[in-house]
Amino acid sequence: MVDVAVVGAGQTKYGNHPSGLKAMWAEAASKAFSSIDGDFKPEMIDEAFIGTIAFGGAQLGNTAALLTEHSGMDGIAVRRVENACASSGFALRDAWMAIKSGQADVVVAGGIEKMNDLTPERKRYWLGVSGDTEWERLAGLTFPGTYALMARRYFHEHDSTHDDLVHVSVKNHHHGSMNPQAHIQKEVSFEKAAGGFMVADPLTLYDCCPTSDGASCVVLAADHVARRMTDTPVWIRGSGAASDRLALHDRPSITQLKATQTASTKAYAMAGLDATQIDLAEVHDCFTIAEVIATEDLGFAPRGAGGQFAREQQGSVNQGNTTINASGGLKSKGHPLGATGTGQVVEVFKQLRHEVGTSRQVRDAETALTHNVGGSGATCAVHVFGRER
């Protein structure tokens, strides 16, 4: 079966973006296209999959057609992919499957979200639309609340305290301070992160990712055309995806994400790798507790030892076996919901081509993983990448 490579990747800076949807998407696509150093024209693209929640409701219908119309992809088959915050992780998987199926050779996967042009009221409405509305939302929960429930239970079940979450925040802000694409490019001290404004007890402001505008775009190609497009493709070696009960209370455990475990098991098996062989991972740290749990679910730390992993700063760039969130993660790089999954791929693309150019470059990186979660874990897409096929 055909192998699939990432041959181009680009994104806007995340944050309060001055542009609207069309200009943001065009910028991300332009950067992705210009990162392709070999034979490429937009006319070569067969299909496009664009992940977005369409936050705010401004362009809920036919979002993808509107965006590709403004980025040189007129006339191709496009669709919007929606799986909450995992929308573009699944767009990537759909694009990968399109090539794997033999129906397409060059496919675009991307994502976009415009979040900061809304009134606070409208923003808070949209921030809570991906949980189980009828049961969780009527119990007063948005995602800070949901992850706060998980955090407190995690502390109860394991040898962990809020200080472990503070270590995650400090690390990711350190990484993000070196990333010119990050929403929040500044260091945060342990003391400041520990004493942040309480959002949802026990989670403070420094445990929560920002709401960001942003777009990201990656170009995938089948092996028989990839080599013409670049000398340094990044190969997708494994893809796994899964779902779980939408509502937290419907799951047997709320301190692990079954969807992550299932998706990563599939992705590792397809790649022929295990967690110890991954050099860097971009994990879905929408809240700091999510990174602690993800390090366990993805196999970087034993069950119950995610807090210790953070405490010992094993995920800091070039400190442990696997660097976690070299980009700054959602916490610092930002979280433009639909753009996040393929935005993780943009980071991995640069890291595995050794093009980062600052001290957050993971030394001799050969393998990488992306982990994109929808909601509190109802959907998850995991991909494993390598410099080699």
Next chain:
Amino acid sequence: MMPAMVWMGYLIDALDDFTVIQSPFTMEGIRVFGADSDATTLAVAAVLHRLQRETINSISVPEGVDGLSIALATGVAMHTEEMEDEAEWDVLMSEEATLVLARHGADVHLTAMDVEIEVDAGFYHAMERAWDQELSVTHVSQGAYVSRAQYEEAGTSRLSLTGQLAEDGPVWPPRFNHLVDSTSVPERTLQRTGTIQTWTTLSAAGAPSEFSLRAPLLGGISTVLLRLDDGPNGVFLTVDDEDPVFAMDSRMELVFRRLYAQEGFIRYGLKARSVSG
């Protein structure tokens, strides 16, 4: 005054032919509803108390009381004008936050109860204004949208904890897989008690938008994840007018209260309050 018995956060006096139930709160000498209570929530508590010792076949309710929600929460049929017989029981309202559930035609007299928790007048009036604003028909969706039809479909499971009986125990909230394989699933009403598995208090700034008018007045809103005594887990807001004991495995009971209002009608639900023992 007689010593009050507390039932689901309210004061109650149950006699042979009628039950008096009232709010424990007063303001400047007048008995007033708590922050998430009204005549409907009092009526539900009175009916549930009565059902502990006898069957009730039908009830009539006065205007301003949500008969459908009472029926969903208690399983007792609402009396309608089309029915030939008189209602077996009547809900009677007094001017203050007091209500009587009386056998039809019974001779009723109000009892004075000895609990009076004074509430701050500023807080009380601010909450009233917030509810009025929320209840406006022009207050449309900037919150979780649960339509009237959706509210009613899930009514018995939301308001009376009706679950499904599966081979390995009760399932709640109910699932719809049985519609796929065309099997029937027996129902079972779960106990309204459970233990805390985890909890959080959202700041007013972080509360969902449907609570945005009242959360600042309450200093945020709290949610618990309970393991119900019958097995399933559920998430519930805590009652607005009490301070729960938040601790792992501490016990709570579920009581009928207002959740929020939108587009002119109130969504009721079960909220958690601490119980001892």
